[in-house]
Structures are given as structure tokens and as C-alpha cells.
Amino acid sequence: MLAAFLVTLPIYAPNHLLFETGVYDAAAYMAPFANTLLGGSVVAGVLAAWLSVRPAGRTRMLGRGWVFSGSACYLVGYGLFILAAAVPGFAAFAAAAAAGALLAVGTVELAVAWGAYMAQYNLRQALLWVALMVGLSSLLEMLLSSVTFAVGLLVFCVLLPLSCFLPCWKACRGELVWRSDAAGPAEGRASDAAPAGPMMRRGLATMAQLLAMPFAGLMVFAFLMGARKFILFDVMHMEVLGCVLGALVVVPLCFVRSTRPLLPVIYRLVLPAFALVLIFLNSFPGGTVPLWFAAWLTYVFFGMLAILALASLVALAHGGELPCGFVYGVAVAGFAACSILGVAAATTPPFQEQEGGPALLVVSTLFFVALIGEALLSLWRASRAAACEEGAAAGAVVCDDNGLPGRLAPRRAPDVAARCAMLADEASLTPREREILGYLGRGHGIAFIAGTLVISESTVRTHVKAIYRKIGVSSREELLERVDEG
DSSP states (O other): OOOHHHHHOOOOOGHHHHHHTTTTTTHHHHHHHHHHHHHHHHHHHHHHHHTTTTTGTTTTGSSSSHHHHHHHHHHHHHHHHHHHHHHTOOHHHHHHHHHHHHHHHHHHHHHHHHHHTTTOOOOHHHHHHHHHOOOOOHHHHHHHHHHHHHHHHEEEEHHHHHHHHHHHHHHHHTTTOOOOGGGGGGSSOOTTOOHHHHHHHHHHHHHHHHHHHHHHHHHHHHHHHHOOOOTTTTTTEEEHHHEEEEEHHHHHHOOOOSSSOOOHHHHIHHHHHHHHHHHHHHTTTTSSEEEEEEEHHHHHHHHHHHHHHHHHHHHHHHHTOOOOHHHHHHHHHHHHHHHHHHHHTTTTTHHHHHGGGGHHHHHHHHHHHHHHHHHHHHHHHTTTHHHHHHHHHHTSSETTTTTTTTEOOOOOOHHHHHHHHHHHHHHTTOOHHHHHHHHTTTTHHOOOHHHTTTOHHHHHHHHHHHHHHTTSSSSSHHHHHHHHHO
């Protein structure tokens, strides 16, 4: 059902290929539809983010009435689209604008609802499921692009209700909730009485701190998709093939075991290495095999970026530090806004020369350089913390509350997990505090825990203070002694 939602997601341009070949007077219909859809998605996404930071709105968007209304907008919007393909003369400006506006509202609401459902998964689980679902949805898009319009429309009509069913069912059962219990004690969260403006800025700052590169990658993907539509053999978008191959690359990463958080490892090692290969291949003259190969690999690279960004958003929602409405409202609004910029850039002279290839190469290379530079800077800043984490994993070093090396403390080999669980039961810790206690008991520092759980270091510190208070210790050393004592 998630794959069905991804296949029908209207702000993703390849999903329109079926209708672009079947709508009566598509040239007059698609432009007002796309403009209204993207502009409406920006407005609806910002409103969703604003609503979610208000005390009464954090769970309102996950209620039955809102989810049902969003699903109705989604289905009716596509119903107008289908009528434009079935009824001559229906493809008018008003119908196109109405379809775009309805789909914008439905897209944001369903994105928030699906995001709340996926928030049950941590980063590794989310990365696996998102990669599989993006790969499956891309294969379904290939199927829709290879059959006749009538068959494709029939399949699309089956996918539409499937994309709405699970959110509606979970909302009816009251199971779509923001994991506010994971957000920490009240003193660690924004005040409910704070104005919406400062809370919005605080939320954006938190997203920038935790997901700067994943979010930037998703925005560049949206821009490139809007600026140029490269259709292979006139039937399949290259973005679709790139997502299939990208999913094949990402799935094995889900099973990589590392003493460091998975997301930083990918963004500091895997993606920069991939970017270096692309920069090297792009340096060859035009018309050569390496440059042609680089063009294909670039779509695989951005397919990986899209998958990683979606999984990162799920992990951020799982952390509970920000409401789902804020996380996915900002994501949809940003994606739509960058798509608008890409469409506008496509009309400028640089993007019209050689079908925009040189201009897009410049944009891609700038992002590659930024990715490599950020990775080098992050590795430099984290050098001391990384040494601490390696020592902690070996049981030889204790990290202080700032993630820096502390005193040497050769650890015995107790059943740390069992003893942490016993301490958590005795102190009546919350689920998130139990999770953090497990990392503290193994000697990990603040930076490691924040990177693994995709929450801010300040939130981790708030949890650590609450853990110390409940267990009755005042330092990391005392906590480790309690763990060793059992």
C-alpha cells in the first residue's frame, strides 16, 4: 500500500507520464494542473507545519476526520484527472486547477499520515523498508509506462484506493499518533505556550542540524527533476530507473554493521566516494563512453539520495523530537518549491542549451563538491569523538557527557543489556530513556547516541539528566558502576 502511494504521488513528475499521453488536450491541461499542484503543495505543506507546532494541532492532522478528508481530496482530485482523460472537452483550465488544488491538500495530509505510520521504525528499519518500497513503486511505474493507456488507467484506479486505505484504517482505530513520549521530558521540548513563529524557526533549525545533507539532496533531486525530464525510449523516466538501481545499492547498506551511526557513515564515506567517481567520469569529453556512463550513474546517485532522505525523515519522526506534521509538511513544501524552481530554470537560456545537459552537470557537480566538503569537515570535527567511540566499543574508554574521552576504565563483560533493562525497570524509565540507557551502559557518548537515534544532542542531554535523576547518580562513571554492579 505504501508502494501504491508512492506510485500515485502527484508531486513526483514520472507519475504523470501515463496521463500526459492519455488526457484530451494535455498541452492545455497539464500546465495549470502542475502549477496549481506544486504551488498548492507549498502552501499546504507550510500550513501543516505551522498547525503541527500548535498544541491543539500536533495530533489533529492524524485524526480520523482529517485523514478521511485528505483521502477524499486525493481521490476526487485524481477523479477529475481521469475525467479529463475520458471525456472530450473536460480538460479545461478550471478542472485542471481544481484537480491540482485537491491533490495538493490530499498529498500533504496522506504524507503526514503515512509518515506517522512509518515512524514506528528506526533508521535501519526505515532504510530497508523505504528502499524496498521505492524500488517496488519504480517497477510499478515501469509497468504503467509500458502498457496501453486503458490498461495503465485500470491499474492506476486500483492503486488509488490502496494508497489511502491503511492511513484511513489506522486513523479509525486511533493508531496514528505522534510519539510524543519519545520527545523527552517537558523541559526538553518547546513550550506549548510559545508563539508559532519561534517554534517554526526552532523546528527548522533542528531539521537543519540533524538532516542538512539528506534534505539538501532531496531538494536537489526535486530541482533536477523539474528542470529536465529525460525519458528513456520515450516511455520511461530515467529517475525511475535510477530509483530502482539506487534501491539495489541501498538495501545492502541496511545490513552493514558499524561502531558508528549508520547515517553519518553513509554521508561521510559512501556518498562522497560515489561523488568522486562521478566527478572523475564527468571530466571526460562529450560523446565518450565514460561521460555517457556518468549520466546513467548520476540518476542512480540521486535515486540513492531520495531513498536516504525519505528514510532520514522517517527516523526523525521516529525520534519524536518534531511532530510528523512538521517533518513531512516541510518536506513536501520544500520538494514542491524546488520543483517549481526547476521548472522555471528550464525556460532560461543555460538550461535550453544541449537540452540542459551542461547546466545540470554544473548543478550536480556543485552538490558533489558540497557533499565531499561537508564530509571532510564533519570528519575533522568528529575526530576526537570518533576515537572515544572506538575505545568505548572495545570497553577501554569512557566518554564524558560531551562525547570526549574520559578516564580509562577497563570494562568487565557483563550482560549490559540485561542490567540496563533491570535498572530501567527499577527507575521506571520511559521507552526512550531505556533506549538511551542501553547506549550509555555500553560506554557511548552524546554525539554517538544523537547520530544513531537522529535526535539533537541537546535532547539527548535532557534525557541523560532525567536518567541520572531517576537512577540516583550524578555522573557517567557512577552510572557505569551501577550497570557493572547489576
